Amino acid sequence: MPIVQFAPFSSLVQPAFWHALTDLKIDVLRLSDEAIPVSGSYSSGRSVKDRETGTEIALGCNLSVGGEAFQTAVQAPSHSVPVTGVFKNFNTIEEFKAADKTALFNSIADEIWNSIVVDRSTALLTRFLLITFADLKKYKYYYWFAFPAFVAKPAWEIDGEWKPAGEEFDDDTLSTIQSHVQTSPTPFFLIRPSQKCGVPEIASLEQYDEFFANVSPEQRTIAFLDPSALSTNPGWPLRNLLAFLRTVHPAYTYRVLCWRDAELPVSGAWKSRFGVVHQGTGELAKDAETTKPAAVGWEKNVQGKLGPRMADLAPMMDPTRLANQAVDLNLKLMRWRILPALDLEKVANTRCLLLGAGTLGCYVARTLMGWGVRTITFVDSARVSFSNPVRQPLFEFEDCLHGGKPKAACAADRLKKIFPGVNSTGHNLSIPMPGHPIPSGSTEQTRKDVQTLEKLIDEHDAVFLLMDSRESRWLPTLLGAAKGKIVMNAALGFDTFLVMRHGARASSATAGGTRLGCYYCNDIVAPADSLTDRTLDQMCTVTRPGLASIAASTAVELLVSLLQHPEGINAPAPPPQSGSGTSGDAQASESVLGIVPHQLRGFLAQFRNLLITGAAFDRCTGCSEMIIRAYEEQGFEMLLKAFNEQGYLEALSGLDKLHDEGEAALESVDWDEDEGEDDF
């Protein structure tokens, strides 16, 4: 006689269960690891036909827990029966590992055993245990189910084999049972043939004695809702049901109906199984009532070993990851619909250093985030003041209190608040400037500041010059040129702005094309102190309020166009604007986003933008080879001279000679006004 082999339960956890556990842990349990009630459900086993082979695949023997698992008075889903269990959440993974699992398991087994021998009830036969550790920071949930079942000694055996229910019962009987189970699903029930004629009768297990009183053993049928769909293996609930029967209603054999037909069969083939089982020798157990049998039932993990399972719900629950996906999706839509060739990864991976966290810096940062840029670093030495928040969209009134927060760090924090996926930092740093001599006591601090700036520029791909003075742009212009970085420059006048990209260094620029200039190439004076002896309106950024966001957005879009151009930093400027349309020559210089101008000058008074291309100047105080080489050879000493000695840069670049030669000729030229005023 073959031994009956039962199909164990497999846990099926719905995502809603983890949401419910998260809420319960945070709002109710907190640090408590008390055992609390939990509920789940199972339904009759299902199978599907495999498309390729045509064979039936049994879909497991599932016990499912969902979002309502911790609620009292749960209604099981249709065709399902509810089961209750004990839930215990541990506070640390160590406690979870070290927990006395055998004791927990045995306490449930004891409960089940007592329900049999003391209460003589079937209510707790399918009780289960669930232990968890919820790592709520990483949205990882470790869990382990146990479905305790008593081991019969000797084992249950089947007379012959399990056969289709249709071979034992007629269609009318089975249809009656189907309709009964559909209306009121119960885990276990009894069946006897009609006492008169017609339909069979159905009763609960608790009515066993009276219901079967005048029924011969060959006509007594014990049925259970069978979660297994395997043809030769009844589901797990039958084990404890048989333990119950052996103890409470001893018999030599039991006729068992494994009920698996949630719906009327399509072609008359009932899926339910029937078999007659007995214990090994066919004798009645005598000491069964007093001795609790051993119990088994820890669920194996996906590797088929005894051990806990883990659910990683970060992709679904971690708001940061959800935001990340959403940001990417939004940008990718651009690629799907308009620009299939757009290289978004290149934009997203461009590390941007923003020198200045004021009006321009705030708007530049926000537009960069819109493009999916993930590394944004601010440098600023000021604190947030009361005039800032209305014009600088990363600051709020609270940031101005108590002397104001440092702007760079405050802006970086705010970016993370807007989008946690961004990698933003702020550095409180003042950038030394030519014409602003360093007091000898501050030389060491300046040396450190310069080192910090050098390091920051090394660590980024694009440097934005967004400061509020002209001369503070000199050092980063030089460093950016020396290190071959993309340098973007934006400056504001009252109703005019300048946005430009600096050309590549002469020694690394591609041969042939015109090398594009930097901020200082058009100047024939070296940067000097422009802040001292100015009135307040000259020193502050007095500009039309909309100008900063226009200039900032233009600067970011110019960077993105440059990044999309195959030649990148060496992208040629478009030829001078020739009325309407782009010539063939212009198209050659375009990226997928269009042309990559060198400079844009915006005039708000006329609502007009002008594209300008300015060639590099070989005696420029910012980017000429002489200056860069001097910096590379002498390092900080050269910079110190530039900060302290008036005329040093002019002499180094040869600008002074040019100055002398051309002084007379230049006297009549009105060149100084517009460039100088753009900065303030």
Place this chain on the structure above:
Amino acid sequence: MSATFTRSQFETACKAYIRVHNASGQTSATAFRPDGWTWSDHNSTIARPGFMHRSALLPLNPVRSLEIGSEEDVSGVSSPIDESVVAANTPILIASEQHVVYSPTFQVPTFYFTMYNSSGAPLTLDQILISPLFHPHSLANAEATSFALTEPGSSFPLLSQGDHPVLGTPSWYLHPCHTAEAVVELMAESPRGDESEERTLVRWMETWFMVLGQVVNLRYRS
């Protein structure tokens, strides 16, 4: 019958479809009609319209591709030898929640779904594509990224990730942009003269499921 639905027609169509096809179970005489749906009002308002939903269980193929990650050995449990347990050879299961939601933009039903493994963790796009939910080869040429699947030459991703329009939860959906044309073309093949509007709406849904069924295997349910 117009090419598209109004929102109230959608609701009528779904409810009628459920009434016709859930009550009888599958009758082998007719074509396959996915059943097991229920209508969810979900505090229905204009902003949160109702939708049709059901659950499904699918076996995973191939079995080994759904590793949940390696567990540390925290067992501490020994099990007595048990000859009365079947050697586990049941397939690894994946569960799917399926929703038919109205698309106000395209004015047609849209198929939304989530898929998760037995631990409740969501499946990745790669895992979803090899699952039996999709007919093999129906998506063979499409380009997959971690969050969307696009057919070559198509301006829209066929399958992508987005928030469920009613529940607001992350979900996968099949883009409804070509639904109306396909359904109307098929319905024109079998015009009926004087049938009730409800019958036409049900037929619209049946045809829609037929179109959807070209890509998605709708035979799995729980």
